[in-house]
Amino acid sequence: MASVPFDQLDGFIWMNGEFVKWADAKVHVLTHGLHYASSVFEGERAYGGEIFKLEEHTKRLHDSAEILGFTIPYSEQVINEACRELLRKQGFSDAYVRPVAWRGSEMMGVSAQKNRINCAIAIWQWPSYFDPEQKLKGIRLDMAEYRRPDPRTAPSRAKAAGLYMICTLSKHAAEAKGYADALMLDWRGQVAEATGANVFFVKDGQLHTPLADCFLNGITRQTVIELAKRRGLTVNERAIQPEELSTFSECFLTGTAAEVTPVSEIGEFRFTPGEISKQLMNDYTAEVTPKQIAAE
Numbered sequence: 421m422a423s424v425p426f427d428q429l430d431g432f433i434w435m436n437g438e439f440v441k442w443a444d445a446k447v448h449v450l451t452h453g454l455h456y457a458s459s460v461f462e463g464e465r466a467y468g469g470e471i472f473k474l475e476e477h478t479k480r481l482h483d484s485a486e487i488l489g490f491t492i493p494y495s496e497q498v499i500n501e502a503c504r505e506l507l508r509k510q511g512f513s514d515a516y517v518r519p520v521a522w523r524g525s526e527m528m529g530v531s532a533q534k535n536r537i538n539c540a541i542a543i544w545q546w547p548s549y550f551d552p553e554q555k556l557k558g559i560r561l562d563m564a565e566y567r568r569p570d571p572r573t574a575p576s577r578a579k580a581a582g583l584y585m586i587c588t589l590s591k592h593a594a595e596a597k598g599y600a601d602a603l604m605l606d607w608r609g610q611v612a613e614a615t616g617a618n619v620f621f622v623k624d625g626q627l628h629t630p631l632a633d634c635f636l637n638g639i640t641r642q643t644v645i646e647l648a649k650r651r652g653l654t655v656n657e658r659a660i661q662p663e664e665l666s667t668f669s670e671c672f673l674t675g676t677a678a679e680v681t682p683v684s685e686i687g688e689f690r691f692t693p694g695e696i697s698k699q700l701m702n703d704y705t706a707e708v709t710p711k712q713i714a715a716e
C-alpha cells in the first residue's frame with residue numbers, strides 16, 4: 421500500500437506562531453535553509469499524550485540554532501506550549517513531534533545575515549519501529565563509508581540538517597545491501613553511532629558506549645545511561661575501536677525514533693540480544709510511559 425506523502429497529511433501545523441492547515445504550511449523554493457542547510461530540528465515522541473523530555477528537546481533546538489549562529493524568535497516556553505497544544509489539536513496520544521527552525525528567503529547566498537528565522541512544529545502518528553518480539557531479534561547494520569566529522573570541520577553538537585547528508589547517504593547504501601542501518605565510525609576511525617541513533621555494547625555484564633565528543637549526545641542515550649546506573653550496571657563511556665566489535669556480546673541502538681533497538685549484526689560481527697538489552701528496553705518503556713497511565 422502506498423503511504424500518504426507527508427505534505428498531504430491532515431490536521432494543523434504550528435508555523436511562526438500560528439496554527440495553519442497542514443496543506444498550507446509551505447515555504448518558497450528560494451529558502452536559505454533548503455539551499456545552504458541553515459536548518460535545525462528536533463525529533464520527539466509523545467507517549468500516552470505526554471511528550472517525553474519535551475523541555476530537553478526544546479532546549480537542544482534552541483542550542484542547535486545558536487550553534488548555527490541564529491536565535492529562534494520564540495522562547496523555549498512558547499515552543500513547549502505550542503508542542504503540547506498541537507498534540508491536543510491533532511488528537512494523538514502516541515505520536516512523533518518534529519520542530520524545525522530555518523533561515524528564510526530574504527538573502528540568497530552564503531551570507532544570510534538578514535534572513536527571517538522561521539520555526540514550525542508538525543506532529544504525526546508514528547508507531548514504534550518494531551514490536552518487542554521482532555525488536556529482540558535485533559536489526560542488521562552495515563559499516564558506513566562516511567565518517568562522523570571532526571568537530572573542527574562541522575558543528576557536531578548541533579542537531580543540524582546539514583549533518584544528516586552523510587546519514588542519508590549511508591543509510592541508503594546500507595538499505596541497498598539489505599541492511600536496516602549503518603554504523604558510522606568517526607574521523608579518528610573510532611566507533612561513533614548509527615545514522616540516527618547512538619550505540620551501546622555489552623561485555624562481561626557492563627555497558628560500553630562511545631564518548632559523545634563528535635556526535636549527538638542523544639537524550640535517549642543519556643536516559644539509558646541513567647536507567648542502567650539505576651540497575652547497578654557499570655557504564656563505560658570511552659573510545660571504542662572497531663577491532664573491539666568481536667569482543668562484545670550484545671549491542672543496541674538508542675534514539676527517540678529507535679527507542680532501545682537490539683542489534684544482531686554489524687558487518688562481519690554477530691551479537692545476541694540478551695538480558696541487558698531486554699531489561700533496558702523494558703525500563704525505557706516504563707520510563708516514557710506517563711506515571712498515571714502506568715498506574716492504571
Ligand SMILES: Cc1ncc(COP(=O)(O)O)c(C=O)c1O
Pocket residue numbers: 463587613614615616617618635636637638639640641674675676677
Ligand atoms: C545522528 C543521531 N544521533 C543520535 C540520535 C539520538 O538522539 P536522541 O536520543 O536525542 O533522539 C539521533 C536522533 O535524534 C540522531 O539523529
